[in-house]
Amino acid sequence: MGISxxxxxxxxxxxxxxxxxxxxxxxxxxxxxxxxxxREAGLNPxxxxxxxxxxxxxxxxxxxxxxxxxxxxxxxxxxxAAESVLPANGEAHSWQQNPxxxxxxxxxxxxxxVKLFFDYVxxxxxxxxxxxxxxxxxxxxxxxxxxxxxxxxxEDIAEDIKELKxxxxxxxxxxxxxxxxxxxxxxxxxxxxxEQPEQREQLYNNAEHMITSLTIGHALLRxxxxxxxxATES
Amino acid sequence: MGISxxxxxxxxxxxxxxxxxxxxxxxxxxxxxxxxxxREAGLNPxxxxxxxxxxxxxxxxxxxxxxxxxxxxxxxxxxxAAESVLPANGEAHSWQQNPxxxxxxxxxxxxxxVKLFFDYVxxxxxxxxxxxxxxxxxxxxxxxxxxxxxxxxxEDIAEDIKELKxxxxxxxxxxxxxxxxxxxxxxxxxxxxxEQPEQREQLYNNAEHMITSLTIGHALLRxxxxxxxxATES
DNA sequence: CCTACAGGTAGACACTTGTCTACCCAAGCA
DNA sequence: TGCTTGGGTAGACAAGTGTCTACCTGTAGG
Numbered sequence: 160m161g162i163s164x165x166x167x168x169x170x171x172x173x174x175x176x177x178x179x180x181x182x183x184x185x186x187x188x189x190x191x192x193x194x195x196x197x198r199e200a201g202l203n204p205x206x207x208x209x210x211x212x213x214x215x216x217x218x219x220x221x222x223x224x225x226x227x228x229x230x231x232x233x234x235x236x237x238x239x240a241a242e243s244v245l246p247a248n249g250e251a252h253s254w255q256q257n258p259x260x261x262x263x264x265x266x267x268x269x270x271x272x273v274k275l276f277f278d279y280v281x282x283x284x285x286x287x288x289x290x291x292x293x294x295x296x297x298x299x300x301x302x303x304x305x306x307x308x309x310x311x312x313x314e315d316i317a318e319d320i321k322e323l324k325x326x327x328x329x330x331x332x333x334x335x336x337x338x339x340x341x342x343x344x345x346x347x348x349x350x351x352x353x354e355q356p357e358q359r360e361q362l363y364n365n366a367e368h369m370i371t372s373l374t375i376g377h378a379l380l381r382x383x384x385x386x387x388x389x390a391t392e393s
Numbered sequence: 394m395g396i397s398x399x400x401x402x403x404x405x406x407x408x409x410x411x412x413x414x415x416x417x418x419x420x421x422x423x424x425x426x427x428x429x430x431x432r433e434a435g436l437n438p439x440x441x442x443x444x445x446x447x448x449x450x451x452x453x454x455x456x457x458x459x460x461x462x463x464x465x466x467x468x469x470x471x472x473x474a475a476e477s478v479l480p481a482n483g484e485a486h487s488w489q490q491n492p493x494x495x496x497x498x499x500x501x502x503x504x505x506x507v508k509l510f511f512d513y514v515x516x517x518x519x520x521x522x523x524x525x526x527x528x529x530x531x532x533x534x535x536x537x538x539x540x541x542x543x544x545x546x547x548e549d550i551a552e553d554i555k556e557l558k559x560x561x562x563x564x565x566x567x568x569x570x571x572x573x574x575x576x577x578x579x580x581x582x583x584x585x586x587x588e589q590p591e592q593r594e595q596l597y598n599n600a601e602h603m604i605t606s607l608t609i610g611h612a613l614l615r616x617x618x619x620x621x622x623x624a625t626e627s
Numbered sequence: 628c629c630t631a632c633a634g635g636t637a638g639a640c641a642c643t644t645g646t647c648t649a650c651c652c653a654a655g656c657a
Numbered sequence: 658t659g660c661t662t663g664g665g666t667a668g669a670c671a672a673g674t675g676t677c678t679a680c681c682t683g684t685a686g687g
Contacts, residue, residue: 193645203666209665336603369570369571374606376610428675436635437635628687630686631685638677640677645673646670649668
């Protein structure tokens with residue numbers, strides 16, 4: 160669950176999975192004991208030393224695995240979503256010529272991406288729980304690693320917004336700030352998504368509304384007011 | 394630091410402050426040991442039992458104190474900010490009649506509030522660190538308590554936006570969702586604010602930009618496009 | 628003046644922890 | 658064939674832990 164099979168040694172994988180299980184249900188990584196993890200993995204305490212220097216080491220290894228597992232799929236999902244929404248025959252593509260269709264398309268891409276992201280969360284809840292725990296956790300090493308990971312995700316988002324032309328006027332670099340907010344919020348909301356299954360429909364709608372407000376507001380502040388007005392007029 | 398003197402017993406306060414100190418620099422609350430906290434407080438381990446049932450109990454007490462200390466001041470700051478920005482003599486007040494001035498006023502209120510919030514964070518860093526740690530920490534009790542606290546803050550924000558007329562068209566209840574995003578983000582950004590003093594100016598600007606984009610985008614989606622276009626045209 | 632009691636201490640208990648040294652075994656390779 | 662080595666185990670150690678019972682002391686209230 161969350162730990163890909165790229166990790167060679169069996170014992171190593173067992174330990175990582177055990178840590179992931181304990182972290183999600185019980186405690187933060189730094190609060191676990193070496194013996195506890197080994198016990199959960201069904202191994203001798205000393206085996207831990209064969210694979211990891213300490214808990215930061217274990218945490219880093221898990222985080223790297225997760226990043227590798229999640230990053231690429233997420234981008235592909237977004238690209239698929241963008242390509243699946245096409246204009247009606249003969250209609251113009253550019254924001255200048257067809258603002259309304261572009262806005263609809265953007266929102267559609269957002270909806271699909273958010274949906275797929277939440278599906279992903281649903282399938283790997285423990286990985287996300289560990290991530291959020293340690294992002295604000297006690298270990299500076301893990302905090303920094305996770306921050307770097309989220310920065311990469313944000314850069315992906317910003318890049319995709321540009322390439323897929325999801326916003327008018329998306330040239331400037333302050334788009335990255337917006338992407339970071341989106342990224343942080345999606346991770347944050349995903350905690351609620353995991354813990355409150357009965358609220359999922361609403362969380363889904365809120366997330367979409369959050370992203371749309373944020374991006375549209377950003378575009379408006381950057382001088383695309385006229386276009387957006389046309390796009391939102393019924 | 395962060396623990397008001399409303400707590401009667403001296404030992405109790407000492408323990409709370411010790412926990413706050415250890416949490417911020419070392420570990421999450423659930424990873425602390427009772428003896429460790431007592432040692433830091435200069436007290437006998439057993440004294441802990443005189444005041445708290447367990448660590449959740451300690452955490453809850455700290456959180457309640459903090460909420461009481463922070464909530465009211467924050468609202469007052471926002472109100473002061475709103476009142477300090479007045480239209481030039483004879484100018485109209487309403488969004489309909491004077492959109493540009495209203496937008497300027499809103500952004501001004503945002504700027505001032507954000508500034509004051511960060512000042513507050515700077516003065517009580519440990520309280521905020523503990524809050525963010527436990528918001529995503531291992532204890533469900535503390536998580537829920539902190540979520541409730543943030544919900545209250547969000548309601549304050551939403552209410553103030555309405556009362557102070559910081560947005561056109563701010564009647565609907567989905568405003569609360571936006572307020573929750575703002576609240577979460579402000580707490581999240583405040584961690585960076587504490588840890589990266591050299592970035593503070595930029596974090597400050599980003600926060601303001603984030604809030605403005607979000608609120609304006611929200612208003613635009615709710616049909617205030619025409620007004621906002623007028624407001625943003627130079 | 629006595630007494631109740633909140634707040635603090637002391638010592639002891641069984642238990643868990645990280646880490647050390649030493650031993651084991653199977654796979655890969657010369 | 659023999660040997661190196663990665664991955665796993667066993668046992669022991671001092672140190673730290675939560676919690677129990679028992680004891681002390683100042684202060685408020687009758």
